[in-house]
Amino acid sequence: MIARYGSLAYLTAILVAPVSLIFWRAFEHGFHPFWAAISNPNAVHALKLTLEITVVVVPLNTAFGILCAVAIVRHRIPGMGLVNAFVDLPLALSPVVVGLALYLLYGRGGWFGDLGFQVLFALPAMVLATTFVSLPFVVREVVPVLREIGTQQEEAAATLGASSFTTFRRITFPAIRWAVAYGVVLTSARSLGEFGAVSIVSGGIAGRTQTLTQYVQASYENFDQTGAYAASVLLAALAVATLFLMTVVKRGDRSS
Amino acid sequence: MAIEARNVTKRFGDFVALDDVSIAVESGSLTALLGPSGSGKSTLLRVIAGLETPDSGEVFISGHEATALAPQKRGVGFVFQHYAPFTHMTVWNNIAFGLTIRKRPKAEIGARVDELLELVQLKGLGKRYPAQLSGGQRQRMALARALAAEPEVLLLDEPFGALDARVRKELREWLLRLHDEMQVTTIFVTHDQEEALEVADAVVVMNNARVEQVAPPRELYDDPANPFVMSFVGPVNRIGEAWVRPRDIEITHEPTGPAREAQVERIVRLGFEVRVDLVRDDGERVHVQLTRNEAEVLELAPGDIVYVRTRRERVFSANGEPTRPVPA
Secondary structure: OHHHHHHHHHHHHHHHHHHHHHHHHHOOOOHHHHHHHHOOHHHHHHHHHHHHHHHHHHHHHHHHHHHHHHHHHHOOOOOHHHHHHHHOHHHHOOHHHHHHHHHHHHOOOOOOOOOOOOOOOOHHHHHHHHHHHOOHHHHHHHHHHHHHHOOHHHHHHHHOOOOHHHHHHHHHHHHHHHHHHHHHHHHHHHHHHOOHHHHHHHOOOOOOOOOHHHHHHHHHHOOOHHHHHHHHHHHHHHHHHHHHHHHHHHHHHHHO | OOEEEEEEEEEEOOEEEEEEEEEEEOOOOEEEEEOOOOOOHHHHHHHHHOOOOOOEEEEEEOOEEOOOOOHHHOOEEEEOOOOOOOOOOOHHHHHHHHHHOOOOOHHHHHHHHHHHHHHOOOOOOOOOOHHHOOHHHHHHHHHHHHHOOOOOEEEEEOOOOOOOHHHHHHHHHHHHHHHHHHOOEEEEEEOOHHHHHHHOOEEEEEEOOEEEEEEOHHHHHHOOOOHHHHHHOOOOEEEOOEEEOHHHEEEEOOOOOOOEEEEEEEEEEEOOEEEEEEEEOOOOEEEEEEEHHHHHHHOOOOOOEEEEEEOEEEEEOOOOOEOOOEEO
C-alpha cells in the first residue's frame, strides 16, 4: 500500500505535475497562440536542426555501439576492460564539460582548430557533442544480451561453414535486434533533449545554430513565455512519441 | 586415418586442458572420448573442430594438416552439448542453414532437408521453433543440421548428457543405427562408461588432460592399462595390491581351497543384478555382483558367514603398468 501510493505520489510530484503544467501553460489561451508560436520560422528551424542532428547521430552511435559491444563481449582484446569503463563516461560526465572540451579542441588555437571547414558554431560540433552524450545507450543495451545468448550459436554457424559476416547477419544480429532497437530509441531520446554540451559549441544563433532545447531557453529569457511553452510541448511530444516506440519495441521483444 | 591429433597441448591460463595428447581415429569408425569432467575430452573435440587452437601439436583431417584451418573449412559437423539451436529460426531453417549459406539451389535444399527431417524422425515439425521441441527432438534437429552439408567427420559433445535415462537409451540405439547407415567417421564425448562401451568401436579414456588408454570396449574392460581405467570403466574392489571386479568373486557356503571366511553385511537387489557387501576375516571389505539366480541358490542373508574366492584379479606395478592377470 505504502509502496504503491508512495511511488504514485512521488511520480506525480516529480514528473506528472511539471509536465502537465507545461501543457496547460502552452494551451492556456487556446490553440492559436500555440500554433503561431511553433510556426515561427526560428522555431521551425530549431526543430529541423534538432531532427537533423538526431538523424546523423543515431546511425553513428548504433553502428559504433554494436561494434563496441561485440568487441567487449566476444573478443579478449587487452584494454577492452578500459573501453568498457570508458563507455559509461558520458553518463557520469556533465555535458557542459564535454562542450567545453570540444570548444578547446576545435576552437582557435586548439589541436583541431583549423580543419579547413567550420566545426565550432556549426553542425559538425553539434553532432560531435550529441554523439558524445548519447554514446553509451546502444552499447549498454546490447552487451548483456550478447553475454546471455553466449557463443554456442555462433560456433555452430561457424562449423556449418558460415563466415564471420554471415554469422553476424544471420545469427548474432537477429538475436540482439530488440536490444539494438531499444538502444536506438534511448539514443534518439537523449539526442533530441541534449542541451548542455550543444549550447556551448553551437553559438545558439537563432535561425542558424539553435536547437529546440536552446530555442526554449532563448524564448524564456526573452520573456516570450508562449514560445518557450510551445517549444517545450513539442519536445515533450517527441519524448512521448519515443516512449510509445519503446513500448512497441518492448512488446516485440517479449513476443520473440 | 580420418582424424589424427599429434602431441596436442592446450592451456587455459594456468589450467592444462590437454597435455601432449595424441589419438588416431579410423575412417568410418565410431569413437568415444571417455573421461571424468575436466579430463580434457571436450577440449580435444573442440580442437579437432577448430573451435580452439592448440598451443602446440598438430591436427590432421582426412590426411590433410588442419591445425590452423578455420572451423568453416574443416568439413566437420559438430553437435553441441546443449544443441545450440538457432532459436529465431524454424526447425526447417535450422537444418537448411549449412546449405543456404552455400547458396545451393532451392530445390536441392528442399529435397535434402525433407530427407533429413525424415531420417531424424522430425517429419511434420519443420515449421516449429526449437523452443517448441522436446530435448530429444532438439538433439535430433541439431544432428540433422550438422549432417546437412555432408561432413566428412561428425563430432558430438556429450550428445545425450542433458536427456533423461529412457530417451538417452533410445537415442543411443538410434545413433548406432544411423552411424551404420551413413558410415560417417564419428567421435562423441561422454563421461558415462556404459554409453561408451555400448556404442563405440573404440574408446579413448582420458584423465587429467592425458590419454590413459585407447582400445575397443571389450579389451578396455578385460585388459585395462592401469588402475584408473580399471576403476573408471566398471566397479572394482581393491584387495591389498590386487584389483578385482565384483563379478570375479565367488561366494560359497563351504570352504574351498584358498577361499577366505567373510560375513555378509548388506544385500541390494537391483532387478536382475544382486549386490552383496561383505567383510572378510582380515577386515577387507569386498563387493560382489551376482545374478539373481546365483543369489537365489545361495540364499544369503545379512550376518551369514560364507567363503569368498577371487576368480580373476589384476596387479599393477608401481608405475601403473599391468602385470599379468593372475588366476587365483
